[in-house]
Amino acid sequence: MQIETFELERNQSLYENTVEFNLTESGIHPYTLRELLTEEQQQQVLDLRLGYGQTNGAPELRATLASYYRGCNEDNIIVTNGSAEANFVAFWSLLEPGDEVVMMLPNYQLLYGLSRSLGCEVKPFHLREGQNWAPDLDELESQLSDKTRVIAVCNPNNPTGAILSRGSMDRIVELAQARDCYILSDEIYAGSELDGVETTSFLALYEKTIVASGLAKSLSHPGLRIGWLAGPRHIIDAAWHHHDYTSISTGIISQYVANVILQPEKRLQVLNRGRDLLQVNVPIVQEWVQAHAENFRLIPPRAGGMAFVGYNLDINSSELVTRLREEKSVLIVAGDWFGMDNFLRLGIGGQTGELVAGLELMDEFLTELRSA
Ligand SMILES: Cc1ncc(COP(=O)(O)O)c(C=O)c1O
Missing domain, CATH: 3.40.640.10 (Type I PLP-dependent aspartate aminotransferase-like (Major domain))
Structure with a gap:
């Protein structure tokens, strides 16, 4: 039985534990058992x-x-x-x-x-x-x-x-x-x-x-x-x-x-913690996209720890993601892996500090990309 490569999972499996900032997760930051x-x-x-x-x-x-x-x-x-x-x-x-x-x-x-x-x-x-x-x-x-x-x-x-x-x-x-x-x-x-x-x-x-x-x-x-x-x-x-x-x-x-x-009661507590995190993180991504409005656009997510961002730069999404990972140790999801080039999926359900640090490194990457 033939089956095509599961692009998203394969790329996550290969790289999510090797980068400094993994912004590929679409879920909410996990708990420890002790918590x-x-x-x-x-x-x-x-x-x-x-x-x-x-x-x-x-x-x-x-x-x-x-x-x-x-x-x-x-x-x-x-x-x-x-x-x-x-x-x-x-x-x-x-x-x-x-x-x-x-x-x-x-x-x-x-x-x-x-x-x-x-x-x-x-x-x-x-x-x-x-x-x-x-x-x-x-x-x-x-x-x-x-x-x-x-x-x-x-x-x-x-x-x-x-x-x-x-x-x-x-x-x-x-x-x-x-x-x-x-x-x-x-x-x-x-x-x-x-x-x-x-x-x-x-x-x-x-x-x-x-x-x-x-x-x-x-x-x-x-x-x-x-x-x-x-x-x-x-x-x-x-x-x-x-x-x-x-x-x-x-x-x-x-x-x-x-x-x-x-x-x-516990389920509600876990869900509310997730929503609180997204209430903080979604505006951060929106602001980032607004600051790059000449190249990026976003219809804000209504649920889930992810933002699907469209862009108009002259670079394929897989290539952009590979270079961002190699040059800045930030991993994000290529639109290609959803069959939609010129999009990127950013994981926004993680800790706010990591999101902010990842976005700052994306800024650096984009500045270098444009001046190359
Ligand atoms: C829509 C959807 N369904 C299922 C899964 C797989 O989830 P699980 O980790 O529960 O196997 C994912 C993972 O990203 C997903 O996005």
């Missing part, structure tokens, strides 16, 4: 028996997760290794060669590459920069056919930080209903909305929705590698069937900690 857990909980971790546990996820964790999705109980949830695995087992169990996937673009590359590798055709519908990254729903409609198995969306969106309006969501549901196809909704950036209004899940609007999500982004804990799917029971069962072939189960320690994070 997160009470002393009593730390003791409970020490006493955990490290077996496999329930392979589709501890019942109490699945029950906690189910409480966040309308009409769900623990049988509508499977816990996975990151939302990467959640997305993977969802599509692996759902798609057959020849199926078509109509996909929101730009988007995280995982489902795009996977669908093609599974012998499916990916038909795009685009978020339009000229319309504040609103989706082109006429394009969506024109891409649907009898072969469409799934409409795949990422809401809030990576890399733009855009959020679908309720009107757009309703229209997407109508179109899915008319074709009787599934909606795969990656909602991992829900909960980090700058205005504090949590994005409605597609699962609240349409029963043939499969939600992929996890702790890595708005919920600040990528290192736990906890993700999940929420959706119709037969889809979750099929995903579990496939999950037996990927990783069997997730770590017992991670599941315990996930259940702590997902208790309503």
Whole structure:
């Protein structure tokens, strides 16, 4: 089975730990276990028996997760290794060669590459920069056919930080209903909305929705590698069937900690910390872009630890990113890795000091670039 290089993940894997300033993360600055857990909980971790546990996820964790999705109980949830695995087992169990996937673009590359590798055709519908990254729903409609198995969306969106309006969501549901196809909704950036209004899940609007999500982004804990799917029971069962072939189960320690994070009060505390950080960091990036207005532009993100910045310099985005890394030890994401040259994605969910230092080094780089 051939699969194309996952440009974003490969570049992050190669370089994120070798640079001084890593501005590629789209999530919120992580906690340490000591910051997160009470002393009593730390003791409970020490006493955990490290077996496999329930392979589709501890019942109490699945029950906690189910409480966040309308009409769900623990049988509508499977816990996975990151939302990467959640997305993977969802599509692996759902798609057959020849199926078509109509996909929101730009988007995280995982489902795009996977669908093609599974012998499916990916038909795009685009978020339009000229319309504040609103989706082109006429394009969506024109891409649907009898072969469409799934409409795949990422809401809030990576890399733009855009959020679908309720009107757009309703229209997407109508179109899915008319074709009787599934909606795969990656909602991992829900909960980090700058205005504090949590994005409605597609699962609240349409029963043939499969939600992929996890702790890595708005919920600040990528290192736990906890993700999940929420959706119709037969889809979750099929995903579990496939999950037996990927990783069997997730770590017992991670599941315990996930259940702590997902208790309503703690979850709110973690999300509020993230929003507070973004409230500080987004204006810093906006000011930076304004100071470079002749070359850069930004539609401010409404959620997620990222800013998708357009530019008009005469340099390809991969080349710009490589030179910035080599010359200034700052790593950012090339628009190329999203199939959109002349854009850069800056990670803005990290500590403010690192963001400011990274932007200062970008200033130096740009001055040198222009005078070369
Ligand atoms: C939209 C989206 N989905 C899934 C993932 C993977 O997340 P995880 O670390 O939970 O596997 C990412 C990571 O960047 C992402 O942006």
